[in-house]
Amino acid sequence: MLGKLIGYETKAFGRIMVPLYIAMLAFALFTGLSIRFVPEDIMQGLPGVLIGMLYGVLMMAIIIMTCVLSVTRFYKNLLGQEGYLMFSLPTDTATLIVSKVISVLIWTGFSTIVAFMAIALSALGAGGIEAFRELLHFFRHPEILQHLSQISGVLILTVLMIIAGTAASIVRIYAGIAIGHQFNDHRILFSIVALIAFNIIGTIWSTLLSTFGFYTGVFESLSRIFEADTVQGICIAQTGMIGVLLFQVALFGILTWVLLDRRLNLE
Amino acid sequence: MSMLECTALSKNYGSVEALRSIDLTLESGRIVGLVGPNGSGKTTLIKLAQHLLTPTSGVITIDGMIPGPQTKAIVSYLPDRDFLPQWMNLDELMTFYHDFFPDFNPAKAADMLDALGVSGRQPLGKMSKGTREKVQLIFTMSREAKVYLLDEPIAGVDPATRDYILRTILSNYSENALVLISTHLITDVEPILDEVVFLQKGTIELHENADALRERTGKSIDGYFREVYRCWGN
Numbered sequence: 147m148l149g150k151l152i153g154y155e156t157k158a159f160g161r162i163m164v165p166l167y168i169a170m171l172a173f174a175l176f177t178g179l180s181i182r183f184v185p186e187d188i189m190q191g192l193p194g195v196l197i198g199m200l201y202g203v204l205m206m207a208i209i210i211m212t213c214v215l216s217v218t219r220f221y222k223n224l225l226g227q228e229g230y231l232m233f234s235l236p237t238d239t240a241t242l243i244v245s246k247v248i249s250v251l252i253w254t255g256f257s258t259i260v261a262f263m264a265i266a267l268s269a270l271g272a273g274g275i276e277a278f279r280e281l282l283h284f285f286r287h288p289e290i291l292q293h294l295s296q297i298s299g300v301l302i303l304t305v306l307m308i309i310a311g312t313a314a315s316i317v318r319i320y321a322g323i324a325i326g327h328q329f330n331d332h333r334i335l336f337s338i339v340a341l342i343a344f345n346i347i348g349t350i351w352s353t354l355l356s357t358f359g360f361y362t363g364v365f366e367s368l369s370r371i372f373e374a375d376t377v378q379g380i381c382i383a384q385t386g387m388i389g390v391l392l393f394q395v396a397l398f399g400i401l402t403w404v405l406l407d408r409r410l411n412l413e
Numbered sequence: 414m415s416m417l418e419c420t421a422l423s424k425n426y427g428s429v430e431a432l433r434s435i436d437l438t439l440e441s442g443r444i445v446g447l448v449g450p451n452g453s454g455k456t457t458l459i460k461l462a463q464h465l466l467t468p469t470s471g472v473i474t475i476d477g478m479i480p481g482p483q484t485k486a487i488v489s490y491l492p493d494r495d496f497l498p499q500w501m502n503l504d505e506l507m508t509f510y511h512d513f514f515p516d517f518n519p520a521k522a523a524d525m526l527d528a529l530g531v532s533g534r535q536p537l538g539k540m541s542k543g544t545r546e547k548v549q550l551i552f553t554m555s556r557e558a559k560v561y562l563l564d565e566p567i568a569g570v571d572p573a574t575r576d577y578i579l580r581t582i583l584s585n586y587s588e589n590a591l592v593l594i595s596t597h598l599i600t601d602v603e604p605i606l607d608e609v610v611f612l613q614k615g616t617i618e619l620h621e622n623a624d625a626l627r628e629r630t631g632k633s634i635d636g637y638f639r640e641v642y643r644c645w646g647n
Contacts, residue, residue: 150512161500223498230496232463235513236486410468 147237150253151245153275158223159215159253166211167260170204174264176219177201178271201268205261212257220320223400225327229412239407243320243399290367303384314398318344321398324405344398350354355390415477416441416560416591417462422471424457424615431457433615434471439591441559442607444582446623448593448638449612455595456493458612459562462593463490476562486515489558493565493595497549499538503531506552514556521557525581543574550578554585560594567601575601599635611636611641 177197184193224232224242232242269277284290294301322344326337359365372379419437432454439445447455460466461473464480470512475484497506503526510517526532529547537545550566563582567575575598583605586592596602609626611619618641620628623634630637 147513154509154512157505158498158500227496228498229496230465230490230492230494231498232487234488234490235483236515238482301547410465410467412465 147235148241148248150246151235151237151241152249155219155245155249156252158219159249162211162215163208163256166204166208167256170208170260170264171267173204174267175271177270178273181268181272182274189237205264206406208257208260212253215253216316217319218325219249220246221323225323225412226407227412229410233410233412240403243317243402243406246320247316247399251312254312270376287374297377299381300384303381303388307384307388307391310388310395314391314394317398317402318394321401321405324402327411328409330411414441415439416475417593418472418474418477419458420472422458422461422473423469424454424461424466425446425469430615435615437610437617439593439608439610441580441589441591443607444586444592444594445605445608445610446599446634447593447610447612448597448599448634450597453612454615455612456564458488459490459564459593459595461528462560462562463488474612487517487559489514489553489556489561490620491549491553491561491563493568495537495545495549497537497545498550500536501531502534502536503548504534506537506548510552510555516557517552518555518557521585522551525551525555525585529577543570546570547574547577547587550581557587559587559590561586561590563592563594565596566594567596577583579605599638600633603634606634611638 159205180194180197222228233239235242266278269281273280319341322338322341325331325340326335329336368379368382371382415438416435417439419435421434421436423434424432430591435454435458447458449455461468462475462480462484464485473480475488475568478484479645480486498509499547501509507519507522508520511519526548529544529551531540531548537548540548546566550563552564553561561582566582567578570578579602582592594602603623606623609619609621609623610617621629626634626637632640
């Protein structure tokens with residue numbers, strides 16, 4: 147059932163995001179070709195400025211639409227009128243919530259890939275195939291490869307941290323929306339109030355954790371490890387951060403589940 | 414066989430009592446009218462049966478099970494609003510129902526849509542309100558469910574559509590299924606009802622066989638309803 151739900155979400159996201167991706171990639175290539183073939187004096191004038199602006203607008207549109215859809219798909223599909231259908235499916239509430247979170251992670255990943263592809267296409271358009279060869283050559287350089295292998299642990303943990311951070315942010319927003327839906331009026335306002343309250347509690351919690359880390363000597367030990375082996379120090383700090391983020395995912399996930407399963411208040 | 418059972422079932426919204434300790438048993442193979450004025454607790458009872466709400470106290474079971482994923486697999490629910498994704502067209506909706514409801518019968522849905530002349534790749538949001546309501550009913554009745562919960566299926570539609578909806582309910586529910594129709598338009602549904610449950614201020618005022626009620630009172634269900642509710646209103 148989880149796979150089917152993710153597939154359905156993919157379709158719902160895709161009908162809006164795919165045309166945006168195609169527009170972005172096509173425009174990125176056009177921008178690159180313009181840089182290559184249009185005389186420099188024209189590109190430095192108004193047409194160049196407009197192309198640059200449009201490029202920026204499309205990139206922003208992808209980022210904003212990914213964020214907007216991540217929230218509205220949850221809000222409309224589960225707590226709006228469509229919620230009557232979704233909560234009538236023969237599955238449990240937890241599966242519905244998990245499908246939303248995984249879909250957001252997938253589409254955030256797609257948007258990131260498309261952003262990088264757009265930059266690569268601009269470079270390809272501007273510099274031709276030669277530019278790509280040079281880039282590949284750079285990454286094949288023995289010193290670069292050796293350096294990358296040394297920090298591979300940090301890179302993998304960074305990716306995991308970004309995934310856990312995105313999941314924690316989105317589940318926190320879902321919990322805020324679920325709290326807002328406990329009220330019959332001003333639901334969006336109460337959702338925002340709940341999110342502000344989460345931020346305040348989060349800040350207090352971070353301060354308490356820092357104080358705990360300082361007085362128990364955890365920071366001192368970490369700093370000694372960091373001085374002795376920087377990479378190992380970063381890895382330990384990242385692992386700790388991932389743990390904290392996963393704890394947040396669990397905490398806000400359970401709160402969202404309780405509110406949607408036990409105190410559902412559909413329109 | 415008991416298909417829907419409520420024991421001392423209560424639901425409060427804050428200080429408002431929507432349902433007050435009701436006891437009710439509905440058998441399979443019956444078409445039951447759940448009638449009562451606005452705010453009498455009809456929709457609350459249906460939402461509790463579909464686990465869209467949880468009881469404040471008491472128990473509700475469907476086929477002996479507490480409402481949850483297992484009961485949703487055997488209950489086909491029609492809410493009193495546009496609940497289908499408006500961006501989907503009929504083909505996408507067919508795929509959706511086929512994917513998520515194992516008891517969905519696509520051939521039955523296709524036949525009904527054909528008979529209605531609804532087709533094409535138009536999204537639901539672009540269809541007229543009447544057509545959307547028919548489509549919602551068709552998809553609800555195209556499941557081979559054990560229980561059909563129909564919340565105000567004929568409210569706000571024209572008389573021709575009402576006839577179509579009632580014919581669709583009659584000709585498409587499985588004979589071993591329980592059909593619970595919530596409505597305040599009793600005249601229209603009266604001909605198809607086997608039983609009637611009168612709700613008033615969250616309590617069951619009457620639960621009786623439709624023919625027995627007509628015979629006992631010498632009135633139609635609608636006539637009796639109007640008379641009794643006028644008294645209760647006073």
